[in-house]
Amino acid sequence: MGNQKPLRIDGELNLIDHIRQRFTKPPKGLFDGSAAEALYGVPRLAIGIGDDAAVLRAGGKDILLTTDAMVEGVHFDMTFATPFQVGHKLVSVNVSDIYAMAGRPAYMLMTMSIPVDRVAEAGGFVAGFLDGVETALDTYAVELIGGDITSSKGGISVSATLVGFTERPVLRSGAMAGDGIYVTGNLGDSACGLHLLQRINRPVAIEKEETINIPLAWRVMEPLLRRHLMPVVNAPMGNLRTNAMMDISDGLSIDLRRLCTDSGVGARVYETSLPCSVEMIEAAAFLGLQPTMLALCGGEDYQYLFTSPEPVSGYRCIGEITESGVVFIDADNKQRELIRCGYEHFKD
């Protein structure tokens, strides 16, 4: 302390960079590992701050650790979401980080801070939230092993730490020029679902098969609302030859830039290759939105972005890794810089 440059924060990435630089310890000479490893012979830190999860190398399987917080008014809003959905999503977003490292989730710890008057209310937040957590834990075969429950003076905030394991973690930093860029599923569905929800302007208990009657077919709305309110994340297939991988949580554009930065490479992405669901395209027309913008800039897709040196069947190739620059080839075959967009805390 005392010898850092004054802390100036302009966006979440800047703050994360500051913390990564400040708290990443240099290798310790002979030991070439962490303080704890040198002192006590415990698993050493293989990957620290900055990827989807930290990696501890224990001899057998690597241990993966990730944590995510969700704050009322920022990540969820009880005028748009049910407590069940908040609990379900807390588990899913953390599981997504483990899958993004080519790992399997196993155990979860959870914190829950709730205003006193909202804890006691019958049929209130806690009961529904725990239902959602339990349903998601069952879905992913994850066990809750600990946590902390506190009161709060403002809104509700929750966080979870997921523990997973992997034989071989896949990092953000391994992309090589010439790799194909792949995504594991449709982009923009969640963002489109959020726009629909803002139009509907109240919670939709999709977990209870509630339907909504607005001038857009329910078969169109349902998968989009579900992707936003209650995403179920799927592990990428296990036998892929991947050089780099991460989950798409803040939008393809910003997340692809992060992968390129961490790998020291560039990328070329084709508009005509972006996977958009027929439901998203139809709903975007209804809402007056552009599908391509939803696919590039919409957050919370919880699909995976990966690169591979060989053709991969079963997943959509959206472009290729290049030496430098992040460029976009539009439907008219015009080349431009990929639009800068996506969700950042503390920006604007």
Add this chain to the structure above:
Amino acid sequence: MGNQKPLRIDGELNLIDHIRQRFTKPPKGLFDGSAAEALYGVPRLAIGIGDDAAVLRAGGKDILLTTDAMVEGVHFDMTFATPFQVGHKLVSVNVSDIYAMAGRPAYMLMTMSIPVDRVAEAGGFVAGFLDGVETALDTYAVELIGGDITSSKGGISVSATLVGFTERPVLRSGAMAGDGIYVTGNLGDSACGLHLLQRINRPVAIEKEETINIPLAWRVMEPLLRRHLMPVVNAPMGNLRTNAMMDISDGLSIDLRRLCTDSGVGARVYETSLPCSVEMIEAAAFLGLQPTMLALCGGEDYQYLFTSPEPVSGYRCIGEITESGVVFIDADNKQRELIRCGYEHFKD
């Protein structure tokens, strides 16, 4: 879901009990372990919800995991604490849970949710908070390996997950009738420091050697304020023969009852054996408070309560484990039920 009794919450313990019962999975027949262990051959869950930390059994050293959240207005108040102290304490309270399992802390993940306007402020919360985190991490030789930073709409909330390791965890549930009951240090200092701070009614930058001039000697106030604002926790000595252990975070009375409940035993505690510092006794007289009440009911001592079947030198024996009942022998040698007091969220 759907088959639980309606959730009625009356105090933090009730809610934790509900979650423990609901989320603790029964052993799975032949495998006798968790779903993840059965499916993927990962470390099995040895101890889940309810102790100071969860325990995963990996073959070599056991992995310890604990998480704690701190919420503005509940755990800290910027009219009484500096950002440095909040960061320092977040690390210390989590380290305390690892020490309480006879473990050594190694790695930490952290979440931080901060209102946008308080992130940008120069010399504001973030810079001081990170200074405090860094100082504490250095103190305990713990490395920050990941986290999540988000904006918030209300106050600040932070959480940390500590990863530690141990050769042999010591649980809350192992106390046996006949064991001596020990504490590792003075009780009530932190609570007394909080009372002083409320009298002083503004932050005291004890980390910058700030002193305060009220009609009580600084040599008396300083250790009490420090214990409350910036506790440094110490691992209990390593070669103790302990049957049960936990940290004293909510007050000796409530925490001893928890240990007795989990061990299925009772306890007898002697007023004359309670370790009270000379500073606490002097400050209590100044404040018009009873030292015994501070020692029994004051939270955040972050000392350890343990039981041992044999005499332990170096730590204070405050009583003995019995078959049942939690009784208190006062200074006049009168026996009564141990007072029920201590900090609980969601109570009153």
